[in-house]
Amino acid sequence: MKKSLGLDVGGTHVKAAVLSSDGRVLDRAVVRTPESRQVDEVTSLLIQVSQALLAKHTDVEAVGVGAPGLIDLDRRVIRTAPNFPTWKNVPLAELIAAEIPLPVSLENDVNCFGLAEHRWGSGMGFQHLIALAIGTGIGGAIILDGKLYRGSSGAAAELGHVSVDLWGPRCNCGNLGCVERYLGEIWYAQAAAEALDDGTITSPRQVSARADAGDEQALRFIIERGEILGVACVSLINAFDPEAIIIGGGVALAGEPLFAGVRKAIRERLYPTTAEKIRIIPAKLGTISGAMGAAIL
Amino acid sequence: MKKSLGLDVGGTHVKAAVLSSDGRVLDRAVVRTPESRQVDEVTSLLIQVSQALLAKHTDVEAVGVGAPGLIDLDRRVIRTAPNFPTWKNVPLAELIAAEIPLPVSLENDVNCFGLAEHRWGSGMGFQHLIALAIGTGIGGAIILDGKLYRGSSGAAAELGHVSVDLWGPRCNCGNLGCVERYLGEIWYAQAAAEALDDGTITSPRQVSARADAGDEQALRFIIERGEILGVACVSLINAFDPEAIIIGGGVALAGEPLFAGVRKAIRERLYPTTAEKIRIIPAKLGTISGAMGAAIL
Numbered sequence: 001m002k003k004s005l006g007l008d009v010g011g012t013h014v015k016a017a018v019l020s021s022d023g024r025v026l027d028r029a030v031v032r033t034p035e036s037r038q039v040d041e042v043t044s045l046l047i048q049v050s051q052a053l054l055a056k057h058t059d060v061e062a063v064g065v066g067a068p069g070l071i072d073l074d075r076r077v078i079r080t081a082p083n084f085p086t087w088k089n090v091p092l093a094e095l096i097a098a099e100i101p102l103p104v105s106l107e108n109d110v111n112c113f114g115l116a117e118h119r120w121g122s123g124m125g126f127q128h129l130i131a132l133a134i135g136t137g138i139g140g141a142i143i144l145d146g147k148l149y150r151g152s153s154g155a156a157a158e159l160g161h162v163s164v165d166l167w168g169p170r171c172n173c174g175n176l177g178c179v180e181r182y183l184g185e186i187w188y189a190q191a192a193a194e195a196l197d198d199g200t201i202t203s204p205r206q207v208s209a210r211a212d213a214g215d216e217q218a219l220r221f222i223i224e225r226g227e228i229l230g231v232a233c234v235s236l237i238n239a240f241d242p243e244a245i246i247i248g249g250g251v252a253l254a255g256e257p258l259f260a261g262v263r264k265a266i267r268e269r270l271y272p273t274t275a276e277k278i279r280i281i282p283a284k285l286g287t288i289s290g291a292m293g294a295a296i297l
Numbered sequence: 298m299k300k301s302l303g304l305d306v307g308g309t310h311v312k313a314a315v316l317s318s319d320g321r322v323l324d325r326a327v328v329r330t331p332e333s334r335q336v337d338e339v340t341s342l343l344i345q346v347s348q349a350l351l352a353k354h355t356d357v358e359a360v361g362v363g364a365p366g367l368i369d370l371d372r373r374v375i376r377t378a379p380n381f382p383t384w385k386n387v388p389l390a391e392l393i394a395a396e397i398p399l400p401v402s403l404e405n406d407v408n409c410f411g412l413a414e415h416r417w418g419s420g421m422g423f424q425h426l427i428a429l430a431i432g433t434g435i436g437g438a439i440i441l442d443g444k445l446y447r448g449s450s451g452a453a454a455e456l457g458h459v460s461v462d463l464w465g466p467r468c469n470c471g472n473l474g475c476v477e478r479y480l481g482e483i484w485y486a487q488a489a490a491e492a493l494d495d496g497t498i499t500s501p502r503q504v505s506a507r508a509d510a511g512d513e514q515a516l517r518f519i520i521e522r523g524e525i526l527g528v529a530c531v532s533l534i535n536a537f538d539p540e541a542i543i544i545g546g547g548v549a550l551a552g553e554p555l556f557a558g559v560r561k562a563i564r565e566r567l568y569p570t571t572a573e574k575i576r577i578i579p580a581k582l583g584t585i586s587g588a589m590g591a592a593i594l
Contacts, residue, residue: 127449128448128449140536142536144441144446149441150538151425151537151538151539152424152425152538152539152540153538153574154538155538155571156536156537156538157536157538158535158536158538159535159536161531161532161535162532162535162536163461163528163531163532163566164460164462164463165461165462165463165464166461166462166525166528167462173568174565174566174567174568175531175566175567176566228463231460231463234458234460234472235458235459235460235532236536238455238456238458238459239437239439239453239454239455239456239459239533239536239537240448240453240536241447241448241449241450241451241452241453241454241455242448242449243449268471269460269471269472269473270471270472271470271471274452277450
């Protein structure tokens with residue numbers, strides 16, 4: 001059985017997983033991302049983590065790296081990364097390969113999440129799939145005909161920047177009313193603090209805790225956010241005609257009420273024949289999915 | 298040089314073109330669609346038109362039919378067609394093939410338009426392309442990696458039903474704020490009649506005539522409609538990362554002011570690096586493009 005090592009470079013944590021070719025996680029590691037977020041410090045850490053795991057698993061044959069931002073697959077560099085503002089055209093795979101005697105591949109981290117969910121998670125068996133990872137922002141991965149779709153320049157699947165309201169609030173990207181502007185963790189928490197008139201709310205988790213404790217207003221807020229997400233899903237379904245949409249990331253932990261809102265929007269807004277078929281499914285693999293997807297590369 | 302015959306079945310006209318394999322239109326015919334729009338009458342007309350052209354061009358080797366609505370490519374039937382309400386699961390290719398001794402293919406009409414523009418029109422040379430045909434509604438065609446993208450069930454590219462305003466006016470499809478609801482000919486004319494406070498406006502052409510005659514308000518209306526279309530284009534670009542968007546159909550004849558609005562929205566709302574690259578181009582082949590695309594099949 002072949003083994004590979006996957007690395008997931010996040011703004012707060014670096015995650016690593018040693019994977020067998022049938023998708024079992026044989027080993028894993030999670031360490032904090034250096035606060036400086038400088039290329040050299042992050043790279044050193046990635047090499048360190050890799051070497052520690054490779055010492056235990058000497059039969060690993062390849063390394064995959066999932067990194068945030070816009071990846072230029074031809075030149076194998078990270079062009080820009082929102083969470084790592086000093087990174088410009090970073091050849092991360094080559095930097096790691098200089099110290100690790102294995103082939104190293106590079107891919108966008110949300111694409112890795114999508115690949116893992118497609119291969120071993122909620123997306124198993126689907127040939128046409130959209131995966132959304134809702135954290136600070138919303139990242140997307142698109143699987144068409146069983147393969148990752150990257151677009152003409154690797155910039156496809158910026159699904160957080162599908163606008164649901166042309167006159168809506170301004171997003172960091174410059175557009176108005178992006179779905180990310182309603183569902184991204186910070187915006188979500190801010191809107192909840194306002195809707196529930198409680199300035200102590202600073203995370204989606206707090207809203208869910210309240211809803212779980214029976215707070216009707218909190219419950220309604222989550223369902224309504226789900227509906228906004230559902231409006232974006234309806235546009236994506238009308239455009240891509242996927243079999244399923246997989247939703248993961250921190251905000252997806254709001255769970256059933258969020259998914260109920262998404263499904264309500266789909267029921268009310270999509271052609272009935274399409275609405276009957278489409279599957280809206282929570283992601284399954286948890287926080288290690290990015291590293292698992294990177295190991296697929 | 299091989300020849301093929303393309304048929305484009307529209308709500309008002311049936312168009313036919315005899316095409317050489319290098320894209321020259323060798324012959325053409327345009328006849329009115331029977332007012333009843335019944336399957337048997339339309340089929341008889343298509344056979345008649347085909348036989349007349351095939352009598353002149355005895356070396357035609359195949360026939361392609363572009364038809365509106367949702368096509369089931371596996372079963373080769375038109376499942377439903379908005380402009381032909383009595384059509385349900387119509388095996389149009391087989392009905393024609395019963396009388397014409399040639400292979401007959403069937404495809405959605407807007408996909409035919411997209412194929413033709415990709416092969417011989419404004420889309421030549423692009424591998425990743427979105428084509429929008431704006432008439433009564435907005436139809437879309439998506440070319441990815443040089444090939445038509447149909448989705449998991451043939452229902453992809455319903456791009457008129459990308460919503461730009463989750464609280465917008467209700468569209469015929471059930472959704473709110475679909476871009477078709479602002480740009481489709483009838484809605485466009487209604488909105489213009491209101492904005493310009495002139496109940497005699499019943500077509501987009503009249504708005505353009507006014508703008509051409511120096512009416513500032515009419516000009517502003519067209520630019521603003523272009524901006525709404527541009528908002529949908531920004532969402533599509535963020536999702537698909539195409540090289541170009543081709544815009545055709547009756548409303549596209551509003552020309553430069555409409556395209557100026559689209560480009561304004563793109564400049565203001567898209568990442569600058571993406572906005573610089575994307576091309577927004579008027580369709581080139583005119584009303585015969587559907588029949589040309591059908592002939593490609």
